[in-house]
Amino acid sequence: MAKRLIGDCIFCGLTGVELSKEDVIPRWVRSVLKFTGPVKLTKSRTGEVIQTDETIVLSVRGAVCRTCNNEWLSRLETRVKPLISDAIQGRRAAFSAGDMQTIPATWAVKTALLIELALRGARGDGFAPTSHFRWLYDHREDPCPPPGSQIWISGLDMGGSLVSWSYAGGVFTDELEPPNAYLAHFSIGCLVFTVFGQDFEFFANAGRQLMRCTPPPRFRHHLRSIWPNFKPVRAWPGARQFTRADLTDFCDWRDARFETPSRITVPGVWGVTIVRFE
Ligand SMILES: [Zn+2]
Numbered sequence: 001m002a003k004r005l006i007g008d009c010i011f012c013g014l015t016g017v018e019l020s021k022e023d024v025i026p027r028w029v030r031s032v033l034k035f036t037g038p039v040k041l042t043k044s045r046t047g048e049v050i051q052t053d054e055t056i057v058l059s060v061r062g063a064v065c066r067t068c069n070n071e072w073l074s075r076l077e078t079r080v081k082p083l084i085s086d087a088i089q090g091r092r093a094a095f096s097a098g099d100m101q102t103i104p105a106t107w108a109v110k111t112a113l114l115i116e117l118a119l120r121g122a123r124g125d126g127f128a129p130t131s132h133f134r135w136l137y138d139h140r141e142d143p144c145p146p147p148g149s150q151i152w153i154s155g156l157d158m159g160g161s162l163v164s165w166s167y168a169g170g171v172f173t174d175e176l177e178p179p180n181a182y183l184a185h186f187s188i189g190c191l192v193f194t195v196f197g198q199d200f201e202f203f204a205n206a207g208r209q210l211m212r213c214t215p216p217p218r219f220r221h222h223l224r225s226i227w228p229n230f231k232p233v234r235a236w237p238g239a240r241q242f243t244r245a246d247l248t249d250f251c252d253w254r255d256a257r258f259e260t261p262s263r264i265t266v267p268g269v270w271g272v273t274i275v276r277f278e
Helices: 027-033 066-070 072-088 102-123 130-138 200-205 244-250
Strands: 005-007 017-023 039-043 049-053 059-065 093-095 150-157 164-172 181-188 191-198 212-214 224-227 233-236 257-259 268-277
Touching: 005 059, 017 066, 027 072, 039 102, 059 066, 059 102, 066 072, 072 093, 072 102, 072 191, 102 130, 102 150, 102 164, 102 181, 102 191, 102 224, 102 268, 130 200, 191 200
Parallel strands: none
Antiparallel strands: 005 017, 017 059, 039 049, 039 268, 093 233, 150 191, 150 224, 164 181, 164 268, 181 191, 212 257
């Protein structure tokens, strides 16, 4: 039997509780994609294999309590599954604000944060602010992304084998400071999420305004905003999809603009290695 892990839950903040293994890429995704192994998790730049599994598995141990895992996080999965399953499989779909906005956007933030926890040891630290975990917990009954979040979706021609990839970057408003925002891209099957998140507590405590991110213009036809502004989609996937060859360029957002209402911020953006499941 696996050893019991006791510690603090990153979401609800309870201390000395039993922690469980949280599936970052949920089990329902494995059945939707019908992908049979073995699946390798690889660092793109070096080709180093981090793990090999029979099916796509990515989990976090020792950070999420059993209650959070089995209750509200599980409910969020149940709610998002019917909304994004077609897009994950690259099937034709249409999205309206009612079905494709709040739940998929909140789920994307949760997944980006957990991917960061799961992979930081293997690929280096990105940024996952404590305020975001607590926000998701505090809004578990009425899910919504943390203040200052922006979320986009895009389509990927996964070429049959690229079941998931991810990239994380930090954004900082001053090169002398630690990061106070993050940029995360990840794909699940044919659906790509991009999450820009800001440590809203840091900004509030520092008396600063939150930033607004404008993606690099070359991705204008690929990205659809789902949060906070929603662009309805009549036919998905659209004409412009990413291919595997586009991913390295897509992850480079050094020419994105980050602005506050009063001034243009010129922050640093750095990225950690792309990892891919295939
Ligand atoms: Zn918890």
